[in-house]
Amino acid sequence: MTKKVFLIKAAELRPGCARKIDIEGGDLALFNLEGKFYATSNLCTHATASLADGEIVGGDCVACPVHFGEFHIPTGQAMSFPCTVDLRTYKVIEEGGDIYADLDEESEEAASAI
Amino acid sequence: MCKNEKPINFKPPRQKAALDDLDQYVNMAEGRMSRKVFWERDIYEQELEKIFARVWLFLGHVSQIPKAGDYVTTSMGEDDVLVVRQKDGAIKAFLNTCPHRGNRVCFSEVGNARGFICNYHGWSFGIDGALRGMHESGAYEASGFDKSQHGLHEVAQVDSYKGLIFGTLDPAAPPLKEYLGDFAWYLDTLLDMDGEGTEFIGGCVRSVMKCNWKFGAENFAGDVMHAGWTHDSGAKAMLGGAVPELDKCAGDSYHVNVNGHGWEFNLDKVGNSATFGDKEVRRYIHEIQPKVAERLGHTRSMMIGSISSATVFPNMSFLPGQNTFRVWQPRGPDEIELHTWTLVNKSAPEEIKERYRRGTMITFSPSGVFEMDDGENFEYSTRSNRGRVTREQDLFLGLGIGTRIEHPELPGNVFQGQINEANQRAYYQRWLDFMKAESWDELPQR
Numbered sequence: 001m002t003k004k005v006f007l008i009k010a011a012e013l014r015p016g017c018a019r020k021i022d023i024e025g026g027d028l029a030l031f032n033l034e035g036k037f038y039a040t041s042n043l044c045t046h047a048t049a050s051l052a053d054g055e056i057v058g059g060d061c062v063a064c065p066v067h068f069g070e071f072h073i074p075t076g077q078a079m080s081f082p083c084t085v086d087l088r089t090y091k092v093i094e095e096g097g098d099i100y101a102d103l104d105e106e107s108e109e110a111a112s113a114i
Numbered sequence: 115m116c117k118n119e120k121p122i123n124f125k126p127p128r129q130k131a132a133l134d135d136l137d138q139y140v141n142m143a144e145g146r147m148s149r150k151v152f153w154e155r156d157i158y159e160q161e162l163e164k165i166f167a168r169v170w171l172f173l174g175h176v177s178q179i180p181k182a183g184d185y186v187t188t189s190m191g192e193d194d195v196l197v198v199r200q201k202d203g204a205i206k207a208f209l210n211t212c213p214h215r216g217n218r219v220c221f222s223e224v225g226n227a228r229g230f231i232c233n234y235h236g237w238s239f240g241i242d243g244a245l246r247g248m249h250e251s252g253a254y255e256a257s258g259f260d261k262s263q264h265g266l267h268e269v270a271q272v273d274s275y276k277g278l279i280f281g282t283l284d285p286a287a288p289p290l291k292e293y294l295g296d297f298a299w300y301l302d303t304l305l306d307m308d309g310e311g312t313e314f315i316g317g318c319v320r321s322v323m324k325c326n327w328k329f330g331a332e333n334f335a336g337d338v339m340h341a342g343w344t345h346d347s348g349a350k351a352m353l354g355g356a357v358p359e360l361d362k363c364a365g366d367s368y369h370v371n372v373n374g375h376g377w378e379f380n381l382d383k384v385g386n387s388a389t390f391g392d393k394e395v396r397r398y399i400h401e402i403q404p405k406v407a408e409r410l411g412h413t414r415s416m417m418i419g420s421i422s423s424a425t426v427f428p429n430m431s432f433l434p435g436q437n438t439f440r441v442w443q444p445r446g447p448d449e450i451e452l453h454t455w456t457l458v459n460k461s462a463p464e465e466i467k468e469r470y471r472r473g474t475m476i477t478f479s480p481s482g483v484f485e486m487d488d489g490e491n492f493e494y495s496t497r498s499n500r501g502r503v504t505r506e507q508d509l510f511l512g513l514g515i516g517t518r519i520e521h522p523e524l525p526g527n528v529f530q531g532q533i534n535e536a537n538q539r540a541y542y543q544r545w546l547d548f549m550k551a552e553s554w555d556e557l558p559q560r
Contacts, residue, residue, distance in 0.1 A: 047236075047251035055228065066238045066247030067231060082236065082249065 003103040010037070010097050018062065020052035027052075028090060028101065031073050033060055037092045038073045039101045045078065045085035074109035123213065124267045126284065127167050132550050133160055140546040142539040145512020151545070152326040153499040158447040165428050165548045166191025168284040170293045172430035172441050173197045173207060175455065176277050177313035183226045183241050186318075188453065189443055190283060195269060196220050196230070197279065198241050207269035207281045208243045219266070223318060230266075239266050276305035277312050286554055296525035297375040297426065303414045304434055307406045310461040314439070316471045319454045321480040325492035327429055327450045328545070330442040333488065334423045334431030335376030336369055336537030339513075341421075344491060348483035352391045352476075360421065364531035369514070372526035373560050374544025376537030379422030379434070386435025387419035389484070390473030398466045399435070402459075413523055421532075427544050432457070437470055438478040448496050454478065511535045511542070527560070 027042035029052040049066040061070045069083035076087035091105035139148040179199040194210040212232040219230045231238045236249030243266035272281040273290040342357040367380035399419040407415035419435030429442045440454040456474045458467045514534035521528040529536035
């Protein structure tokens with residue numbers, strides 16, 4: 001089963017940036033880390049906050065804009081206080097200049113993480 | 115900030131009526147005043163409300179917070195505040211307290227932050243003071259909590275004059291420029307020597323003195339007289355000789371004041387700078403003076419390092435030439451926290467800036483030769499008033515009554531001769547004006 005949805009054109013999100021994208025059943029956060037795209041759930045697992053408004057730190061983590069807890073973007077793992085619950089991740093598919101997410105699959109990094 | 119953009123989340127203090135019969139404390143026509151203003155708690159509490167909660171107070175220098183998110187913490191009276199550079203380059207200030215349970219939200223003196231999170235319940239504020247979120251946010255949302263109403267309490271007005279940042283907790287206070295008035299003409303002597311601006315170097319030195327806050331402020335407003343006596347031994351060590359007897363060259367020296375702000379000076383160009391005992395600093399002053407004369411005129415160019423001192427009412431003072439800037443922060447009627455910085459011209463060579471930093475440390479820091487002399491005087495001038503009978507005895511401030519002159523160039527109220535108490539009288543007159551006035555409209559122009 002795949003549930004592939006179109007997100008944006010790759011050219012619309014520059015490296016080092018994030019964007020909130022509406023999908024059915026909530027928002028996801030799309031990140032461009034040096035040209036590679038990653039998608040996670042957008043709502044911080046700690047308190048109400050949009051992670052797409054956070055700051056990308058250390059190259060591959062996002063700091064929540066409210067309490068500055070951090071998540072590892074490729075795997076969704078909660079990295080620091082006060083975050084303890086991991087983010088949901090989504091498999092990102094690039095086709096031509098288009099970015100899609102498969103809402104039924106997690107990212108490859110999350111799937112292979114212990 | 116426009117008057118109609120009043121912060122949502124800010125209540126001014128409840129105005130208590132002025133104390134009865136305030137004129138008994140200060141009689142400047144006769145040059146005498148009561149010691150009670152240096153000791154009594156009810157007078158002090160009124161000062162916090164009638165002066166510190168209303169006037170423009172010094173908060174810092176723009177060079178301390180160049181980038182968005184840069185902040186300094188300080189206080190306005192006994193109200194702790196956080197001064198933060200915004201993303202659009204503006205400067206805002208907030209009470210440094212969480213609107214939830216009141217805990218301090220920022221504990222460091224200076225830094226850069228993405229925002230400020232209260233240690234107690236995890237309320238998180240943006241650098242713009244807005245409440246961004248809380249720990250356990252779902253529970254607040256379930257009870258209909260409106261975050262937009264619970265940001266940090268914003269200081270009513272913040273503005274700067276040539277690098278110096280000031281704020282007032284009173285939305286009704288007149289603009290900073292009006293508050294400084296003609297005193298700005300004198301401030302340019304230090305703040306605008308070459309059009310390239312100034313900066314603070316080396317951080318803030320904080321110390322505690324067991325004295326009333328007004329003793330430091332009035333001393334810098336006008337009291338050069340103490341230098342030849344109090345600082346005799348220090349001057350001999352630093353200068354190799356005594357402080358000159360300044361009354362013997364009174365023709366070229368002045369007290370000037372504007373609405374309680376005071377500057378005493380002569381035109382010797384380099385007298386204060388010489389106390390560093392550093393000939394490179396003296397050489398620097400001599401070198402820049404002709405250029406300053408082109409920009410500001412001969413008179414002010416001769417004030418850049420001269421024997422002089424100044425206070426911006428009520429509690430920010432500085433010494434031209436030594437370039438120590440300071441705030442006498444009140445901590446009760448008998449204690450202050452003294453915050454000091456070193457100001458230099460941005461254009462000065464790095465080596466000269468370092469010499470200023472060292473110079474202020476050896477003269478006007480907690481271990482400085484002159485500051486130690488002053489601290490002893492200020493402390494005992496305060497402490498003797500614990501005596502119930504002593505406290506009833508008035509103090510004399512009448513030196514130089516009748517020395518007022520008209521001067522073709524100098525703005526403000528001008529008095530001949532820097533051995534004078536004209537500025538101290540103007541300072542306490544302004545103190546009395548504020549203590550009596552229920553509104554800004556009631557304040558006379560002085």
